[in-house]
Amino acid sequence: MVDEKRLFGIAALFDTPDEILHAAKKVSEAGYKNYDVNTPYPIHGIDKAMKLKSSKLGYVTLFFGFFGASSILFFMWWTLSINYPLVIGGKPYFPLPAFVPITFEFTVLNAVISTFIAMIAIVFNLPFNSHPLHDTNYMKNVTSDKYGLVIESEDPNFDEYRVSELLKSLGGNSIELIQNPERKAIKVLEPKFIIFLIIVAGITAMSTWWTLNKFMYLPPWNFMSNQNKGSAQAESSFFYDKHEMREPVNGTVARGFIPYAFEGVVDTNEFYSNPLLPTKSVLALGQKKFLTFCSPCHGNYGEGVSRLHGFFPAGPTLHSARVIGFSDGKIYNIITNGQNGIMPSYAYQITRDERWAIINYIRVLQRAQNPKPTDFSAISEINKESGNASN
């Protein structure tokens, strides 16, 4: 049965938009204030018929819009102009035009989200997440094809009998008494529990902070991270120039790095010998680097026919008796330091190992132009083997 204390309001359904407009007008003329109209789609003129005042929700939007704009501007000003000033693209420390798009986005975001939250907070009476009209027969109808009006019991003029009679006289049908749902207090939101949560959170936070910042630095712990040392980017209180980061002592050699003693010395009588054996992988590396760096001028086979069609002086052939007579070390020196002022230094393009590999590959090219009789028998043997293998 209907519980008087829990009565939310009395609802009626109407069949056409004109009827609901008429009903809303009459209800407001009868002096009711707390009533609402629900329709499947917006009806033009309903707010005038209901004598609705303009919504106050706009002020929430306005306030949070301004709040969003000013807070993001403050944030960008503080981070980019005060706390860590950066010159970006030669612009001033406070480049307002660059901040405008972000300010705009943040203003809209803030205004929209806060309006939405304010709206559901007012309609649902947060923390509750439903409305008494939900799950009623009335709501089922007004969300499909009927137009509904509900007068709430909070209205000072509310009287169950007179309201039902009024709605009936206006042509409303399926008059429905709508109950407030039994709203049990939400246990999670009880003050005791919330205070308990706050205390637990406080204790956890304080003990975590104390453990990580104080307790772990007491003896006997002795962490490597916590030692007297310079940090690369930090300011030094010890060195005169205030840099913690020091330059290496003159003559320092990096690990795994063998310096070339004749760097920049073009004509020298002392040479190194090739540390690499002409294995398959070394020759493959040498071929790759030769084709990349040497072949544009010296030709793909070292024959001195350039691919540059005269746009750059062609390199000499590598098959002359003079080049064949060069020691590996001399060729290495030429690659490293350049020669005759025309061939530049390749020290920065080609690594040390690659240079030696290229030299091995040049030797192969030279041998291919001037083979020894034994080479032919070796080749035919290799061909025979591979022929057998393929069979």
Added chain:
Amino acid sequence: MPQTESSINYTEKTYYIKKELPKSLSTLGFTLLIIGVILSLISYIIDPARASFGYLTAYIFLLCIGLGSLFLVSMEYTAGAVWSVPFRRVSELFASSIPFLLLLIIPLFFSMRHLFAWMNPEVVAGDKVWQARMSYLNVPFFVIRDIVILLVWWLFYHLIIRNSRKQDTNLDQKLTTTNIKLSAAFIPIFGFSVSIFSFDWLMSMVPKWFSTIFGVYIFADAAWVGFAVVTLASVLLTENGYLGSKIKKDHYYSLGTWMFAFTIFWAYIAFSQYMLQWYGNLPEEIIYYVHRWNGGWKYVSLILVIAHFIVPFLFLVPRNSKTNPKILIFVSIWIIATQYLDSYWLVMPSMVNNGFTYSFSLLDFAFPIAAVGLIIVLFAAVAKKQNLLPIGDPKLKRSWDFHL
């Protein structure tokens, strides 16, 4: 009850009896026009180069008003809008300046040597960039394409407005359908041609400057000031009973919303153009803004930001202000004045590019006085022969019942 569609023979003549506009309106228009023309002639005698820049400012202003109003008419047809039907004739009256643009452009063609640096053969000969551009920016092609564009606008104006007026007497619904098709064709053509026209007359004043969004900027201005003049006239006419008795405040709402929307649209476009060029800081691009920041122009630019965006925005934000006749009248007058300032700001700083120095002169007021006078004269003259309501429009009855 579902609203019955109005029948073909339906007229709203019972609600509307044509009232003549007061004589004082055309007197005012003629006075302003004559004063303006005399002052313009004086300024032309004093300094023809300076006067041609002032003339271009006024021309751009007139162009924005005429095109913006025609755009509103074609928008109404294309969108099938109901609320704006009672105000359509007002937009059509303002669009009647479009045929005059064809006449008024002739003096501009004769003052091109003052306006454009590329008209000087010595400048062009010394610069490869200019030489490359001469295939597009040469006088015959320039003149022909701008006349063609004006003719196309005039053609659409003529067809759409003729059909609309015919409907007053023959009540033919098919004319609405024809106009919908014409309007749908006009809108893309308008968007394209207004870009070309603004590139020709405004962008080519600044050597080597380019901005692809510039046509949209002029479009935003045109639509903005078009809605402002229509709002001003509609509200004044309605409040004084010239448009019949059935227009409610609800009809005003969308006029205010249009002005509000295009206030924001202009700000969006103007800022997009500014921010990209300010950030890129390339010499050929930034020179446009440097000229508008040097000396006193700095304050004009800042005033433009406030007057063109912030003031109308704040006035039109509240819902009630869009239905308040007083606020609408104030804001639309504000917009019209600001639009002239914007045209001034677009044209005048470019004087520097052609070797002139700019200094403010009171004779600059001659051209806006003449322009405003011309619009009032045209409005009053055309309104004399026409109904101020499209009484044959099939949507008119539904429009009376419009509410928010």
